[in-house]
Structures are given as C-alpha cells and as structure tokens.
Amino acid sequence: MSTVALIPAAGRGERLGAGLPKAFVDLAGHSMLHHAVRGVQASGVVDAVVLSVPIDLVDQVRSQFSEVIVVAGGAERSDSVRAALSAAPPSDVVLVHDAARALTPQTLFVDVVAAVMAGAPAVVPGLPVVDTIKSVDPAGTVTGTVDRGPLRAVQTPQGFDSAMLSAAYAALAHSADGAQFTDDAGLVEAQGIPVRIIPGDPMAFKITTPWDLQLATWLLHERTRA
Numbered sequence: 001m002s003t004v005a006l007i008p009a010a011g012r013g014e015r016l017g018a019g020l021p022k023a024f025v026d027l028a029g030h031s032m033l034h035h036a037v038r039g040v041q042a043s044g045v046v047d048a049v050v051l052s053v054p055i056d057l058v059d060q061v062r063s064q065f066s067e068v069i070v071v072a073g074g075a076e077r078s079d080s081v082r083a084a085l086s087a088a089p090p091s092d093v094v095l096v097h098d099a100a101r102a103l104t105p106q107t108l109f110v111d112v113v114a115a116v117m118a119g120a121p122a123v124v125p126g127l128p129v130v131d132t133i134k135s136v137d138p139a140g141t142v143t144g145t146v147d148r149g150p151l152r153a154v155q156t157p158q159g160f161d162s163a164m165l166s167a168a169y170a171a172l173a174h175s176a177d178g179a180q181f182t183d184d185a186g187l188v189e190a191q192g193i194p195v196r197i198i199p200g201d202p203m204a205f206k207i208t209t210p211w212d213l214q215l216a217t218w219l220l221h222e223r224t225r226a
Ligand SMILES: Nc1ccn([C@@H]2O[C@H](COP(=O)(O)OP(=O)(O)OP(=O)(O)O)[C@@H](O)[C@H]2O)c(=O)n1
Pocket: 007, 008, 009, 010, 011, 012, 013, 014, 015, 016, 022, 023, 052, 073, 074, 075, 076, 077, 078, 080, 081, 098, 099, 100, 101, 206, 207, 208
C-alpha cells in the first residue's frame, strides 16, 4: 500500500506576525517547512510528499526540496490542500499535515497510516481538552459551560483513504453552498463518512503564536543538547 503526504504551507501566519509566511519562519536554524518535511520523510511510512506554498515561493521551494512536488497554494487552507491533492501521484492513503505542526513525532505518522490501512476511511489524532470551556455571547458574557468530556482538540497528520478524500473534495467543488472547513476531517464528516480519533501527541502542537514559536525553538534546542 502506498501513502502520499500533503503539506499545506501557504498560510500567511497572521497570528505569528513574523512578516513572512509562517512556514518560512526560522525555527532553530531551519524553516518550519524544513522541519515538517524532514519529519514526514523520517517516519518511513510516506512514499511521496506534495507541498503547497505561496505562489511567489514555488520556484525557491522546488530548488530547496528537489525530491518533493511543489505547487501553489490558495486563499484558504482547504484551497491549498485541494491544490496539493490535485498534483499528488496515485496512492492508497493520503496524509494531510500542517507545516505549522513542525515537531510532530514520527510515531504519530506511523499510527495514523496504520489505522487507515487497517480499514478506517478517515483517521484523526486528538487530545482531550484540559481547560474548562465556556460559550460566550458577542458582548463577552458567558452563556454556558460546555461538557468537555466528549471534546477532542484535533491535530495533523489526518489520514484518509485516497479515493474517498478525492471524491469529498470533488463534491465540495460542485456544491452550491461554498461551505468552509477548518480541517479535512470536517469535510468528510459533512459527507457522512465516519471519522476515527486516535490518541494525539503534545509535540504535534500547532505553532500559531509567538509563544508557540518560542516553545518550539526551546524544545528543538533541548533535543539537540540531549
Ligand atoms: N491559505 C492557507 C492557509 C493555511 N495554510 C496552511 O495550513 C496550516 C494551518 O494553518 P495555520 O496554522 O492557521 O496557518 P496560517 O493560516 O498561516 O496562520 P494565521 O491563521 O495566523 O494566518 C499551516 O501549515 C498553513 O501554512 C495553507 O497552506 N494555505
């Protein structure tokens, strides 16, 4: 069975505020994208990698990663995933992985691919929510406390049966309502496909804010010192 990994890396990184697309920000001597690509490759369970990057960086990234397919991303994350999916070679399993989850451990890729190969059409790593979760109205007044027991904060890589994910994106392209999904599991859930959650990993956290970048930098330095 073959596996392709798609890495959307075309986001603007507004919450990080580094003045350049987040995947190209330095993280302990290499870009976030470099760490993400090397992490996927080191897992040993991926046969091909497809990156979607800002259109003006396509040539630069192609010369940097000669062994991967590089395409231009789009305005939303789902547009960048669709572009990568369209350029991907045929495979049995597709992983969709954020460049922003640059420290994801190799074991998580292995576990997600194994669960898809075992027959689950869609597999997502997730962690229990540790904070108390409140709902609020637009004025900032609490309207309720949510039962966190059944909640999971989901991560990437998210793994899918390739034919199913391609069909889900094709159906989205033809749908009239223009629905937006913040992850690929959301898209397939909306089409009635069962999505299986497996245990996530704290190291697969998404580098979103300056604090996250500081943490990731410290973790990489500690890893190098060990
Ligand atoms: N149009 C977009 C938006 C996001 N992404 C990618 O999707 C992943 C998750 O997105 P996020 O962490 O939210 O990154 P940004 O969209 O860059 O961040 P922000 O929302 O702060 O601008 C990242 O690897 C990002 O590069 C993408 O490829 N194309």
